Amino acid sequence: xxxxxxxxxxxxxxxTPQTKSFVxxxxxxxxxxxxxxxxxxGVNERPMSIxxxxxxxxxxxxxxAGESTRQMHALRVEDKIGIRGPYGxxxxxxxxxxxxxxxxxxxxxxxxxxxxxxxxxxxxxFLGARDKxxxxxxxxxxxxxxxxxxxxxxxxxxxxxxxNVECWMQEMERGVKYDSVITIGPELMMYAVxxxxxxxxxxxQLSIERYMKCAFGICGNCCVDDLGxxxxxxxxxxxxxxxxxxxxxxxxxxxxxxxxxxx
Amino acid sequence: MADLSVTFxxxxxxxxxxxxxxxxxxxxxxxxxxVKNGAGGITTKSLWLEEHRGHPNPVIIANEHxxxxxxxxxxxxxxxxxEECGKYLAWKSSPLIANIIAGRVQDFGKTAEEIAxxxxxxxxxxxxxxxxxxxxxxxxxxxxxxxxxxxxxxKKRVGNIPVVIKLSPNVENIVAIARSVADAGADGVxxxxxxxxxxxxxxxxxxxxxxxxxxxxxxxxxKPLAVKYIADIRRALPKLPIIxxxxxxxxxxAIEMMMVxxxxxxxxxxxxxxxxxxxxxxxxxxxxxxxxxNVKRVRDLIGVFHNGNGRRFEP
Ligand SMILES: Cc1cc2nc3c(=O)[nH]c(=O)nc-3n(C[C@H](O)[C@H](O)[C@H](O)COP(=O)(O)OP(=O)(O)OC[C@H]3O[C@@H](n4cnc5c(N)ncnc54)[C@H](O)[C@@H]3O)c2cc1C
Ligand SMILES: Cc1cc2nc3c(=O)[nH]c(=O)nc-3n(C[C@H](O)[C@H](O)[C@H](O)COP(=O)(O)O)c2cc1C
Ligand code: FES
Numbered sequence: 001x002x003x004x005x006x007x008x009x010x011x012x013x014x015x016t017p018q019t020k021s022f023v024x025x026x027x028x029x030x031x032x033x034x035x036x037x038x039x040x041x042g043v044n045e046r047p048m049s050i051x052x053x054x055x056x057x058x059x060x061x062x063x064x065a066g067e068s069t070r071q072m073h074a075l076r077v078e079d080k081i082g083i084r085g086p087y088g089x090x091x092x093x094x095x096x097x098x099x100x101x102x103x104x105x106x107x108x109x110x111x112x113x114x115x116x117x118x119x120x121x122x123x124x125x126f127l128g129a130r131d132k133x134x135x136x137x138x139x140x141x142x143x144x145x146x147x148x149x150x151x152x153x154x155x156x157x158x159x160x161x162x163x164n165v166e167c168w169m170q171e172m173e174r175g176v177k178y179d180s181v182i183t184i185g186p187e188l189m190m191y192a193v194x195x196x197x198x199x200x201x202x203x204x205q206l207s208i209e210r211y212m213k214c215a216f217g218i219c220g221n222c223c224v225d226d227l228g229x230x231x232x233x234x235x236x237x238x239x240x241x242x243x244x245x246x247x248x249x250x251x252x253x254x255x256x257x258x259x260x261x262x263x
Numbered sequence: 264m265a266d267l268s269v270t271f272x273x274x275x276x277x278x279x280x281x282x283x284x285x286x287x288x289x290x291x292x293x294x295x296x297x298v299k300n301g302a303g304g305i306t307t308k309s310l311w312l313e314e315h316r317g318h319p320n321p322v323i324i325a326n327e328h329x330x331x332x333x334x335x336x337x338x339x340x341x342x343x344x345x346e347e348c349g350k351y352l353a354w355k356s357s358p359l360i361a362n363i364i365a366g367r368v369q370d371f372g373k374t375a376e377e378i379a380x381x382x383x384x385x386x387x388x389x390x391x392x393x394x395x396x397x398x399x400x401x402x403x404x405x406x407x408x409x410x411x412x413x414x415x416x417x418k419k420r421v422g423n424i425p426v427v428i429k430l431s432p433n434v435e436n437i438v439a440i441a442r443s444v445a446d447a448g449a450d451g452v453x454x455x456x457x458x459x460x461x462x463x464x465x466x467x468x469x470x471x472x473x474x475x476x477x478x479x480x481x482x483x484x485x486k487p488l489a490v491k492y493i494a495d496i497r498r499a500l501p502k503l504p505i506i507x508x509x510x511x512x513x514x515x516x517a518i519e520m521m522m523v524x525x526x527x528x529x530x531x532x533x534x535x536x537x538x539x540x541x542x543x544x545x546x547x548x549x550x551x552x553x554x555x556x557n558v559k560r561v562r563d564l565i566g567v568f569h570n571g572n573g574r575r576f577e578p
Contacts, residue, residue, distance in 0.1 A: 001326045001327070002323075002324055002325045002326065003324050003325075003326060003463070003465075003472060004321070004324075004465065004472065006465060006467035006468055037320075037321075039320075039321060039472075041465070041468045041470040042470065043319075044319045044320050044474070045319075045320035045321045045474075046320070080467060080468055082465065082468065082472075213320055213322050213323065213334070214322070214323040216323075216325070216535060217287070217534065217535070217538070217539060218286055218287070218323055218325075218330075218532075218534060218535050219286075219287075219289075219322065219323060219334060220286065220287040220288050220289040220290070220293050220308070221289060223287065223289060223290050223292060223293035223296070224292070225290065225291075225292045226292045226295075227292060227296065228290065228291075228292035228293040228294070228295055228296030228297070228299075229296060230287070230539075233539075254289075254290075256316070256317065256337055257314055257315070257316060257317070257337045257338055257339045258289040258290065258308075258337065258338065258339050258343065259314075259339040259343055
């Protein structure tokens with residue numbers, strides 16, 4: 001049934017200057033890395049990662065990026081939105097693994113959620129942002145017992161000054177060995193992580209976001225070169241071996257008319 | 264194993280299944296992946312001369328009964344089409360049917376001419392899209408005169424590349440339209456595009472779900488309509504090759520379409536109901552049926568309905 005289900009927003013919170021979180025009840029359960037399409041009648045419909053599923057409610061963390069997301073930021077508690085999904089693949093882990101998480105931007109949501117589920121894993125959480133105010137969900141992440149919180153900011157206003165990818169590489173230089181790397185965020189950040197992981201032969205999972213319309217494998221807008229597979233069904237979460245075969249990863253994506261846009 | 268190959272307008276297909284236009288149809292890589300999944304050929308999403316923006320989302324909704332779409336035929340224009348089609352053709356994969364669209368008769372000609380330069384195996388002309396009516400008015404497929412005019416204009420500009428006209432079911436007399444395009448030089452017809460447009464209202468928000476409000480209907484319920492129209496056209500114009508499209512989900516569906524007169528069978532919404540492997544599933548089911556019925560060559564089934572007794576129908 002791929003029609004939007006209309007729900008009422010229960011809670012809204014300004015999480016960072018760019019990002020608001022929205023909580024609502026939803027009948028289907030999801031896994032970290034999956035996404036929904038959120039519909040604002042008369043405006044548009046857009047894909048959003050599920051930031052948290054508590055077994056009854058979803059949280060979405062939405063950054064104001066353009067017209068539709070700005071309109072989403074204007075929503076209030078009790079307003080109606082349409083939701084369909086969950087769609088796509090999700091992150092995977094095994095008990096006892098040593099995991100490095102490298103989220104950027106709204107990627108902090110799904111990684112935090114995964115960290116709450118992977119209680120038997122030891123997680124180094126390399127949260128990165130431009131400055132302190134943009135470190136999404138930092139307070140919640142810090143509190144998790146299975147997590148070592150290692151934030152970084154470009155301006156040094158919190159944690160280590162610099163990029164989270166550098167931070168993570170320093171840990172590896174110090175001899176820390178990871179069984180798995182989880183990354184989600186800006187594509188060029190993930191691309192850097194992907195290259196390092198391939199070189200060091202560390203398993204890695206990442207989230208390849210492409211322009212989505214149907215979200216169920218029909219429109220073809222999210223197909224990637226040269227494999228031609230859809231990122232709404234066979235992604236967004238892919239392992240690094242598959243990512244290595246996606247020639248456009250880290251190079252370009254396509255807009256709503258299918259034209260290539262370089263990163 | 265039965266021989267599933269067919270020849271359509273002089274082009275050989277390893278099996279009769281072609282990806283319908285507008286489904287997984289934007290990039291060469293996607294087309295090749297569809298062929299890997301078992302299709303005998305692919306049709307591109309409708310191609311415009313210039314960039315054409317689609318409708319805002321939601322553009323496609325679906326449930327167990329039907330799919331409703333108003334994607335609005337987005338496309339980046341002919342340069343991107345040439346790049347993607349060229350890339351696909353260089354792989355020497357299965358045949359490429361380039362589907363073109365335009366808002367005016369002359370523009371069909373110009374688009375066809377540009378697309379002909381990359382030498383697709385077949386050019387299909389979409390004169391039947393119900394989703395750009397606000398922009399261009401009633402589709403050309405709804406008038407005998409317009410349909411013929413577009414056909415003549417395209418035929419003039421594409422040399423010896425076969426031209427297929429994609430018909431609309433939303434007309435009073437589809438046989439008359441088929442006859443008019445055949446008389447104007449069409450090498451074949453595709454029966455059919457989506458029906459409608461239809462509309463779906465979300466009762467909680469009291470608004471239409473599709474941003475375009477209305478959209479073309481597709482899916483399993485289309486099949487009996489397509490079967491009837493194909494049979495009618497085949498009876499009236501036994502020499503006109505037909506691509507049968509509409510609601511095909513299974514091998515049995517495909518064989519039914521062939522029996523009434525389709526040489527090729529388009530599969531669109533079937534991808535939604537049975538996943539990207541739908542083509543392989545359908546050809547497996549065709550094989551199983553052919554084995555059960557002791558049919559050696561699936562092409563022998565084309566049009567047998569009109570013979571009444573299952574013997575090969577010789578046009
Ligand atoms: C799987 C997936 C998960 C996502 N998760 C989140 C999330 O958790 N939080 C969040 O804030 N954002 C997320 N996004 C990005 C979000 O969809 C875009 O920011 C949003 O669509 C922008 O829409 P707009 O109208 O505000 O901006 P526009 O001005 O229309 O677009 C701004 C940019 O956003 C991207 N975009 C626009 N529409 C789409 C679309 N339909 N599909 C994909 N990208 C689009 C384009 O690259 C575009 O350049 C996700 C995207 C994908 C594909
Ligand atoms: C999402 C979607 C997009 C479509 N886009 C086009 C298009 O661009 N050009 C075209 O000629 N037909 C288009 N069609 C029509 C299909 O090619 C096909 O004729 C119709 O859907 C009936 O077949 P089906 O039931 O197998 O889907 C589209 C159909 C769907 C569902
Ligand atoms: S979004 Fe339509 S195929 Fe992936």
